[in-house]
Amino acid sequence: MTIDIRPIEPEDIPAIVALAKTTWLDAYAGIISSGQIDYMLAQRYARAGLETDIENPGKWLHQAFIDGMLAGFAACEICKGEFKLDKLYIHPAMQRKGAGAALVDHATALARGQGYPGMILAVNKNNARAIRAYMKYGFRVRDKVVTGIGGGFVMDDYIMEKPV
Ligand SMILES: CC(C)(COP(=O)(O)OP(=O)(O)OC[C@H]1O[C@@H](n2cnc3c(N)ncnc32)[C@H](O)[C@@H]1OP(=O)(O)O)[C@@H](O)C(=O)NCCC(=O)NCCS
Numbered sequence: 001m002t003i004d005i006r007p008i009e010p011e012d013i014p015a016i017v018a019l020a021k022t023t024w025l026d027a028y029a030g031i032i033s034s035g036q037i038d039y040m041l042a043q044r045y046a047r048a049g050l051e052t053d054i055e056n057p058g059k060w061l062h063q064a065f066i067d068g069m070l071a072g073f074a075a076c077e078i079c080k081g082e083f084k085l086d087k088l089y090i091h092p093a094m095q096r097k098g099a100g101a102a103l104v105d106h107a108t109a110l111a112r113g114q115g116y117p118g119m120i121l122a123v124n125k126n127n128a129r130a131i132r133a134y135m136k137y138g139f140r141v142r143d144k145v146v147t148g149i150g151g152g153f154v155m156d157d158y159i160m161e162k163p164v
Helices: 010-028 034-044 047-055 099-113 128-136
Strands: 003-007 059-066 069-079 082-090 118-124 140-150 153-163
Touching: 003 099, 010 034, 010 047, 010 059, 010 069, 010 082, 034 140, 034 153, 047 059, 059 082, 059 099, 069 099, 082 099, 099 118, 099 128, 118 128, 118 140, 128 153
Parallel strands: 082 118
Antiparallel strands: 003 059, 059 069, 069 082, 118 153, 140 153
16 A cells, blocks of 8 residues: 655645545534534635635645545644644545555654644544544644634634644
8 A cells, every 4th residue: 555645736626625525524423513514614625715725835735645546635834833734634435544644744744844843733622533543643632722713613622732
């Protein structure tokens, strides 16, 4: 099995939008409402927004392929002076094959190369599978935050961090 990591290019975006939708519906059913899933997909994973993100020199969007098939993607950005893993989504059929770990390794190298001492992320407090994965990647819980995101919705998250 070969895992390749490549930057997301404009022509990749429709496949990334579809993968995000499938993965969100699988991961967040039972954690947040279907209304909140739809709201957040529209807010963060619409084609136009991702096109803007990949043009932004302060954001890094990468995709992982397992044996040539798209498996998932990650996005990183600088947030209040810290290097943040902002998105990490692996298609349900491709999970637990190491693509998440490979994308985190790639993000770690990016953060280190830019001189950041660590990497942070936010994860829903009830997303036990992802929290288990992040612990395995070396993240630890640093904080808890509840953030309003509009539409009457909140994100109820742990902030996790790891040295890079
Ligand atoms: C969490 C996620 C990114 C991990 O990526 P992955 O490629 O599936 O995971 P890896 O192959 O790197 O495995 C890492 C570890 O994660 C844990 N893990 C991943 N999926 C799991 C599952 N379904 N059940 C239990 N543990 C799981 C395991 O500890 C696993 O190690 P192991 O297989 O040796 O036991 C991926 O499962 C995913 O996209 N989940 C849904 C979306 C999501 O919640 N994203 C995070 C948002 S903050």
